[in-house]
Amino acid sequence: MNKQIDLGYRPETYFRPQKLERYLLSKVKGAVVRKKLQALFDSGRHAELSTLLTVEGISAADRKVLESLHPMFMGGNYLPDTEDGEVEIGRISIKSTTYDVTCVYARPDGGAIHYRVVDEYGGETLQGATEARTAKPMTLGEFADFFITAWPLIAVLEMNFEDDVEGALGFFSADSDFYPDLDRLCRQRVRDHFPTPDAGDECPFCGRFNSPPADDLCEHAAAWVWDGQIEALGTGQAFAAAIQELGETIGSAEHSTTAELILEKLAGQNPVRARLIDAASDGLEEALSLVENAQAGDGWSTKGMLGGSGYTVCVPDSAALDVLASECRALVRACALEIQTADTRQVTLEALRPSQRPDWQLVASGFWEEDTYHSGHIAYYIASIGPGKWLLDGVERNAMLDGVTQEDVDEGRLNDDQIQAMWGMRLEEAQSSEHRQICAACSGASEELLAKEMAEILYRAVCEGGGKEITEPDDSAGLLEL
Known part of the structure; x- marks a missing residue:
C-alpha cells in the first residue's frame, strides 16, 4: 500500500548548498528537456550533464532548434528568470500543445521567505494571491494550497475534462525538489474534487481501486x-x-x-x-x-x-x-546468431576449417545448374565446431564421369566436359577427386537449434547469397528433404 501523505512535512530550508550539476539543472526551464536531463543526474552521469549545460541552462540557440522540432519543447522556456538568490521550489506541467509550465519561486527576504507564482504568459493564467511571505518554509499542505489556488489547477482540469477524472490525472504532473509528495497530493486533491466514476478500476485479486x-x-x-x-x-x-x-x-x-x-x-x-x-x-x-x-x-x-x-x-x-x-x-x-557465407567470387572461409576432422553430417546432395554451361554435383555437410558454432561444407565431384569406364577412355568415347574433368589425371583419380569449400559459418546459435535446424538455416543462407542450390536432389538420406 502507498504511504500516507504527510501534509505537515516542512523542508528545513529552500536555500541549501547544491552540487553544480543540480544548480545547472535547476536553470533549465523546458519541461521535456529538463526531465531527460534529470534522468542523467539521477543515474549519476554528472559529467555529461555539466557539459550539456551552461549557467543559463540550455542555450537560446539550442532552445530554438528544439522548439522547431515540436511545440512540446516550448514548455517552460518562457518562464520569467529567477532573481538573485531566488530558487524554483515547485512546478506543474500540463500536456497542452506547448506543454505549459507554472512555477513557484522563493528567495530570502529580510529574515523571511518571499514566494511568487509565475507562468509563461505574463501572469494571465494566474488568479488570486500570487505572492506570499512566511517566516519559515511552508508545510506541504500550505504550499499545495498556495500553488493550486494562485494557478487554478482544478478549474483548468474541469474546463478540459469535465467529469473525466482519469483524463484529468493524465494531463498534468507536479514536481518539486523540496516536496517529494507534491504530485501525489495534487492528484489526491483532483480525485477528491471530481465525481467518482461508476466503474472503477478494481483489482480482481485484492479488490483495491487503481488509478x-x-x-x-x-x-x-x-x-x-x-x-x-x-x-x-x-x-x-x-x-x-x-x-x-x-x-x-x-x-x-x-x-x-x-x-x-x-x-x-x-x-x-x-x-x-x-x-x-x-x-x-x-x-x-x-x-x-x-x-x-x-x-x-x-x-x-x-x-x-x-x-x-x-x-x-x-x-x-x-x-x-x-x-x-x-x-x-x-x-x-x-536470433542474434552471425552467419557468413562464401560468395560466388570465392570469398573464402577455409581459415575456419578445424585441423581435426569434425563429425560431418550429410545435409543434402544432388545436381545444381545455373545455365547450360555451368552445372555440376554438390553435397553439403554440416558439423558443430563448438558451442553455438556451425560450419556448412560443400563437396563437389566430377559427376559427369559417373559410369565412365577405362574402355570408354581408351576408345575415345568421352565428351568435352568429361575430357576436361580428366585433364592431367587418370580415370580413377579423376572420379575420386573432390573439391571442398566451407560455404557458410555460424556463431552465437541457440543450444536449442539442432543439426537439422542449423542445416536448413545455413543452406538457405547459402542459396540466398547466390550459392549453389540443389535442383535435382539425390536419393541419399540427408538431414533435409529437398
Whole structure:
C-alpha cells in the first residue's frame, strides 16, 4: 500500500548548498528537456550533464532548434528568470500543445521567505494571491494550497475534462525538489474534487481501486492501457522491454528468410514462444494478454474498467511475467546468431576449417545448374565446431564421369566436359577427386537449434547469397528433404 501523505512535512530550508550539476539543472526551464536531463543526474552521469549545460541552462540557440522540432519543447522556456538568490521550489506541467509550465519561486527576504507564482504568459493564467511571505518554509499542505489556488489547477482540469477524472490525472504532473509528495497530493486533491466514476478500476485479486495516472496502484498492477497507448508499470517493466526487443527482432527479420526460420523453429518447440512471437508483432497489449493463458485461472485482467477508454492489467504474481520475459530474451538471443557465407567470387572461409576432422553430417546432395554451361554435383555437410558454432561444407565431384569406364577412355568415347574433368589425371583419380569449400559459418546459435535446424538455416543462407542450390536432389538420406 502507498504511504500516507504527510501534509505537515516542512523542508528545513529552500536555500541549501547544491552540487553544480543540480544548480545547472535547476536553470533549465523546458519541461521535456529538463526531465531527460534529470534522468542523467539521477543515474549519476554528472559529467555529461555539466557539459550539456551552461549557467543559463540550455542555450537560446539550442532552445530554438528544439522548439522547431515540436511545440512540446516550448514548455517552460518562457518562464520569467529567477532573481538573485531566488530558487524554483515547485512546478506543474500540463500536456497542452506547448506543454505549459507554472512555477513557484522563493528567495530570502529580510529574515523571511518571499514566494511568487509565475507562468509563461505574463501572469494571465494566474488568479488570486500570487505572492506570499512566511517566516519559515511552508508545510506541504500550505504550499499545495498556495500553488493550486494562485494557478487554478482544478478549474483548468474541469474546463478540459469535465467529469473525466482519469483524463484529468493524465494531463498534468507536479514536481518539486523540496516536496517529494507534491504530485501525489495534487492528484489526491483532483480525485477528491471530481465525481467518482461508476466503474472503477478494481483489482480482481485484492479488490483495491487503481488509478494508474496518479501512480496509485496495488501490488498486482503490471501495466495499463489508455487510448491505445500502453504503459508498463513496476511488475511489467522487464517484460515490456523484452517484448519490445523481440518485436524489433521480428520486424528486422521481415526480409530475411533465415531469421524468420529461426523464429519459426524455436516457436515450434514451445507453444508459449509461438504466442509470444505472434504477440510481439502486435505490441505489448497483446503480449500482456498472454499472461491470462500462462497459468490456470481466470480474472487476470480488469479490462474496460477505466471509463471505457482503457484498462489495467493485473497479475497475481509477477513470476508469470518474469517467465515470459525470459522466454522473450531467449528468442532474441537465439536470433542474434552471425552467419557468413562464401560468395560466388570465392570469398573464402577455409581459415575456419578445424585441423581435426569434425563429425560431418550429410545435409543434402544432388545436381545444381545455373545455365547450360555451368552445372555440376554438390553435397553439403554440416558439423558443430563448438558451442553455438556451425560450419556448412560443400563437396563437389566430377559427376559427369559417373559410369565412365577405362574402355570408354581408351576408345575415345568421352565428351568435352568429361575430357576436361580428366585433364592431367587418370580415370580413377579423376572420379575420386573432390573439391571442398566451407560455404557458410555460424556463431552465437541457440543450444536449442539442432543439426537439422542449423542445416536448413545455413543452406538457405547459402542459396540466398547466390550459392549453389540443389535442383535435382539425390536419393541419399540427408538431414533435409529437398
